[in-house]
Structures are given as structure tokens and as C-alpha cells.
Amino acid sequence: MPQPVRLGYPAAAAVFAIGMAGTTLPTPLYGLYREELGFSELMVTVVFAVYAVGVITVLLTAGDYSDRAGRRPVLLLALLLSAASALCFLFEGGLPLLFAGRLLSGFAAGLFSGGATAAVLDLAPPEARARAGFAATAANMGGLGCGPLLAGLLAEYAPRPLALPFLTHLALLALAALLLLGLPETVENREHRPRPRPQGMIVPPAARAVFVPAALAGFAGFSLLGLFTAVAPSFLAETLGVRNLAVAGAVVFSVFLASTAGQLLSPRLGVRRALPRGCFVLVLGLALIAASLLAESLPLLILGAVTGGTGQGLAFRAAVTSVGTAAPAAQRGATVSAFFVVAYTGISLPVVGVGALTRWLGLRPAGVLFTAIVALLAVLVGLRLRRTPAPEAA
Structure with a gap:
């Protein structure tokens, strides 16, 4: 009986890029939020900085989580957090949901940074390790760059500028989830529901x-x-x-x-x-x-x-x-x-x-x-x- 086709490291890099794109999707839209909600440039930077708080929190408390729970469960959780972030922006009615969306986005980015990078490298054959390392780098930075580009194009030339970018990203996240289902799990000895282990800075x-x-x-x-x-x-x-x-x-x-x-x-x-x-x-x-x-x-x-x-x-x-x-x-x-x-x-x-x-x-x-x-x-x-x-x- 033929074995099902399993996707390789390029698919993991695509999942990584889609996830990271969501973290910068709001960048060209902050001016529109300022007009709608009437907050200052200082508040724009604070809303943005909440994202980094989420990333740092994950790095300090769950930096090795994908090594223990497995790559696929952690990446699925990151995709769900990205989707929740997009929903916060879709249904925002003020600053609280903007803050929540950025925090959830930071949590997702923290999980992607470790779990997706490891998954890309794990899935690469030995002769492709160097290419896989660059694929992970390109997915990370390329995804971060594509978020503002996608949101800017949709907000400028398509209807519903504060909704369509996030609806599009939700569709991309669904595609990423399908790709993730086609990826093999690369962590053999996984723990069942491991608890985060805060490490601090070492x-x-x-x-x-x-x-x-x-x-x-x-x-x-x-x-x-x-x-x-x-x-x-x-x-x-x-x-x-x-x-x-x-x-x-x-x-x-x-x-x-x-x-x-x-x-x-x-x-x-x-x-x-x-x-x-x-x-x-x-x-x-x-x-x-x-x-x-x-x-x-x-x-x-x-x-x-x-x-x-x-x-x-x-x-x-x-x-x-x-x-x-x-x-x-x-x-x-x-x-x-x-x-x-x-x-x-x-x-x-x-x-x-x-x-x-x-x-x-x-x-x-x-x-x-x-x-x-x-x-x-x-x-x-x-x-x-x-x-x-x-x-x-x-």
C-alpha cells in the first residue's frame, strides 16, 4: 500500500511565513485606527510594543516547549493564536481589543520563532541543511515584510480596509493549517501536556x-x-x-x-x-x-x-x-x-x-x-x- 505523501521543509517554511505575516499586518493600518479611535502617536507605539511583551513572555516561559510537546501541536497552537489575533482586529471597538490582538500576536510569534525554525531544520535532509537554515531565515523576515505589503495593498485598493486584510490572513492561516497536517512530527519522545518551565535569562x-x-x-x-x-x-x-x-x-x-x-x-x-x-x-x-x-x-x-x-x-x-x-x-x-x-x-x-x-x-x-x-x-x-x-x- 503506498505511503501518503509527506511535505518537507519548504512547506514548514511556508507555515512559518504565513504566521509571521500576521504579526506585522496592522502596520499600515495604525493611521486608520488613529482616525477612527482618536488616540495619539504615543498610543500607537504602545499598542505595537504589546506585541514584543508577548514574544518575550513566551521566550522566557516556553522557549523549549516544541522540544517537549512536539512541533505540530505547538505550531497549531501558534496558528490558533494568530487567528484569535485577527479576530480581535476584525471586531475591534476600541483599544482593549487592539491590545489583546497584539498580545496574542506576540504569543504566536514567540511560538513560531522556536517551533517553526526547529521544524524547518528537522525536516531538511542532511545535504539541504544550509538551504533549510536560509529558508527559515527567509520565512521569518520575509513573512514579517509581506504582512505590511499585503495589508497596504488591500487597504489602499480594496474595500473594507480595516477588515479585508485580516479576513485574507484568516484564509491564509487555514491554508497553513492544511500544510501543517501534511507535515510529519519530528519529535519522537514527546511529553503529554508538558507544563511551561520558566527559565529566565541565562x-x-x-x-x-x-x-x-x-x-x-x-x-x-x-x-x-x-x-x-x-x-x-x-x-x-x-x-x-x-x-x-x-x-x-x-x-x-x-x-x-x-x-x-x-x-x-x-x-x-x-x-x-x-x-x-x-x-x-x-x-x-x-x-x-x-x-x-x-x-x-x-x-x-x-x-x-x-x-x-x-x-x-x-x-x-x-x-x-x-x-x-x-x-x-x-x-x-x-x-x-x-x-x-x-x-x-x-x-x-x-x-x-x-x-x-x-x-x-x-x-x-x-x-x-x-x-x-x-x-x-x-x-x-x-x-x-x-x-x-x-x-x-x-
Whole structure:
């Protein structure tokens, strides 16, 4: 009797990408919510930051859950949380459901980050491990970029701009669930209904000298991603006069596309060169973004997005590799999880600061000040890494 066809790692990567797309779907729509509900730019950044709270909570309490419960149950739970988030946005009647939707989205992203990455790598044959690693990276960043692009196009050129993007994502989640049913379970000795095991942040003494600059580089890079996914549409509308939501979604998409390209280039340079160079390319991108705000230039903003995203991708992949290499094998997973906690703090707290500064300085000065502070951090980290290079991967 012929065996049923089982899908491989590309299908797992597709599930990963669909799930991550939902986490950035509201990005071009925040301006519409502001008009409908009448809240401030600060509240936009707070609503966005709730997502990072959800991700960090999962990383600290259930980072290894898919290793114990199995990949498919965890990914199914993540898909259900994504669907619940979309329903919160569909039926929103004020800030409470927006907050709930973002929190559920963060929980889903936290589960996808570990479970889907592991599933993609588990399903790859030995000769395709390198391709699978890039597939997981591309699914993560590509999915994050496709969310704003899809929402912007639908909101600008289709009816019901605050409903159709989430209805479309619900349909995509149903497709992802069908793909998931075709994936084999790769965890053999699963626990029955394991309880989460809070781990906190674990950084072994042997890895701390490498962890600190790598984590700060991750913080700076994710701050750039947070800026674009939280307030870039407001910058476009209020500073540059660009109110086309499809353009806003495309600009955010360009950052994540460039990040994926940077991560693809990183291994060719090696960790020692990619990490400091990524920091300096990130600085150049931030300078271009600041210049675009001062000159009110959309082309400069796009150039800054692509340059900064490339630098973020270069530094990010090299930072994860260096942290994983420096950590003892028994504590490698926990150390990498601690790195992601710092990175996701970078995607949330700085943009809330931008929202707060906007109330006193205005959007353009707040954006320029933000880019200057993050650029200074990236410069200091890059100089430190040039003096003390990170270890190459074993």
C-alpha cells in the first residue's frame, strides 16, 4: 500500500511565513485606527510594543516547549493564536481589543520563532541543511515584510480596509493549517501536556564577553525594525506627505527584504567581519533615514530602509552565530533565547520613546533624535567588535 505523501521543509517554511505575516499586518493600518479611535502617536507605539511583551513572555516561559510537546501541536497552537489575533482586529471597538490582538500576536510569534525554525531544520535532509537554515531565515523576515505589503495593498485598493486584510490572513492561516497536517512530527519522545518551565535569562560566564556586544548589536538592529513597523507610516504621511497605504507597506517590506539579503551575505563574510560591518552599514542606513526626514525625501527614506535593513541582517545573523558558538553546548539554546529577549526589547522600548518624544518635539525631531541615539549605539558596538572580534563559528 503506498505511503501518503509527506511535505518537507519548504512547506514548514511556508507555515512559518504565513504566521509571521500576521504579526506585522496592522502596520499600515495604525493611521486608520488613529482616525477612527482618536488616540495619539504615543498610543500607537504602545499598542505595537504589546506585541514584543508577548514574544518575550513566551521566550522566557516556553522557549523549549516544541522540544517537549512536539512541533505540530505547538505550531497549531501558534496558528490558533494568530487567528484569535485577527479576530480581535476584525471586531475591534476600541483599544482593549487592539491590545489583546497584539498580545496574542506576540504569543504566536514567540511560538513560531522556536517551533517553526526547529521544524524547518528537522525536516531538511542532511545535504539541504544550509538551504533549510536560509529558508527559515527567509520565512521569518520575509513573512514579517509581506504582512505590511499585503495589508497596504488591500487597504489602499480594496474595500473594507480595516477588515479585508485580516479576513485574507484568516484564509491564509487555514491554508497553513492544511500544510501543517501534511507535515510529519519530528519529535519522537514527546511529553503529554508538558507544563511551561520558566527559565529566565541565562548567559553563562564563558559567553558573556561575546554576548554583550552581540546582544547590543541585535538591540540596535531590531530598533530599526521597530521604527519602521510602528511609526514609518506616520512618518510618511505627516513628514513626507505620502498617504498611500500601499507605498507605506512597500517601504516597510523593503526593510525586511534587505534584512533577508543581509543575512544571506553574512556567512560569506564570516562572523568576525560581518558583525562590525553590519553595525557600520546600519549606521549609514540610520543617517540616510535622518536625512530623509530633514529633507522630506521619499527616495532617501527608501535608500535608508534598504541600507539599514542590510546592515541589520548582516549583524543579526553574525550575532546569533557568535552567541551560539561562544555558549557551552548544554546552555546554547537558553543563551540564544536570552539574545532574542534583548533583541525584542529593542523592537519595543525605543519606539515607545519615539512616541513619547513626539508629544513634546513633534514627529520629525523625535525621529531624527531616535536615529542619532541608535546610530551612536551601533557605532560604539562596531568599534568594540573591531578591537575584540567575535569568534568564528565552529
